[in-house]
Amino acid sequence: MPLRTPPLRGAHDDRGASFTDFGGWEMPVEFDSIKTEHTAVRESVGIFDVSHMGEITVSGRDATALMQRLVTNDVTALGVGDSQYAMVTDEDGVVLDDTVVYRLSDESDATAEDDGASYLFVPNAGHDEEAYDRWTGYRDEWGLDATVENRTEAYGMLAVQGPDAESLVASAADGDAADLSRFEARWVVVDGVECWVARTGYTGEDGFELIVPWDETDAVWAAFDCQPCGLGARDTLRIEAGFLLSGQDFDAEENPRTPYEAGVGFTVKLDTESVGRDALARANEDGPDEAFVGFRLTERGVPRHGYEITNADGEAIGTVTSGTVSPTLDEPIGLGYVPVEYDDPGTDVSVVVRDRPKSARITTTPFIDQ
């Protein structure tokens, strides 16, 4: 299957990016160096092309009912222009994907009717089609009146992240974007292009994400004069922040997890009608057997996805799901699952690197000060 390409593929090539296959998309992994890009975001500002993220819109009379039953969070809590982090789970409460749900503003969506609520949510790379199928399948099964559209290839998506993101976005945008509060979003004109601008991100820094009409993505990208960053730095930044990566830190097939195990129980509202609610209520009552934790290696080495975690007796107790050498701390750090009896910060464990156990210590996340 050919890779899907972001609207900025040519511009990235001209800028000397190297590319990687990510969720079926050919995306820039590195422009200059991961450390340079990472440091720009921690200390000033950087811009990412995240057009591999999906965009699904849901509108119509029963839009709220459909959303409420397919994500774990309570979408009725969203006012116009609010957003929330949520899980998409199956009927057993297993996380299929994580997402951000935005309630769109009525002005921008002339097709919205009735209670006027319409939504945009952002599946991870390569999950847009399954999300679309899930939403339309359940809509039809439940006989709901909602229009579901997969707009993934109608929109590009950019992320401007870092302590200087606010001033950069303020200077590039016609409207007021800088006064958006965390998880707030609205339509803002940037360089003549109307964009859905949200104060969200995936780096552990302040920042904005912009959903941009596909053909205008290059113009909006060019309106931000700052360090271009690839998926390599996006990964090191999110690991330092302790954020989950779909398909890597959980995977419905290879590493099925409930939101409670994955450390995102706060996204589950049990007083809603979500498809996994009954299973999640039981999981919450029983408490998880395993927990998603951060750890630091206390000797040299690089923890990587799939490496074994062992206890002081050398018994296998868990698995690393993400790891790197933190560019901010210059120390090896990682994320993974261990039984709850090992999840207290300060617990000594080991990570097996090429058959050799390396000392590690369970640590609170985020790894960096925020």
Place this chain on the structure above:
Amino acid sequence: MSIDVPDDLGYMESHEWARDGGTVRVGITDFAQDELGDVVFVELPDVGDDVSKDGEFGVIESIKAVSDLYAPVTGEVTAVNERLFDAPELVNEDPFGEGWMLEVEANDPDELDDLMSADEYEKQVQ
């Protein structure tokens, strides 16, 4: 981007270089460090260990990749660049200089003749 390929070295297909100067000094090429990106970890043998031609002698890890390192000659390790343990970024900054990895006392220095010349290596990486 321009890649540095010094004329006076021998090269392996796996992107190690070798410099003959009594003992054989070994490192990885500018092309290799550029492909790897930020190097964060280097695992090397101990002084006194034996390495064999085309055999693995260590591991190099960047943020995005893990690669084995291969020896250009058979012999005994006489020196290891221990600075790389605390400053692996030297491999990025100066791959043919301060980023060197090993010195090997070659059992058969003629093995160096099997390596690629700078011209040949440059063709491989173009």
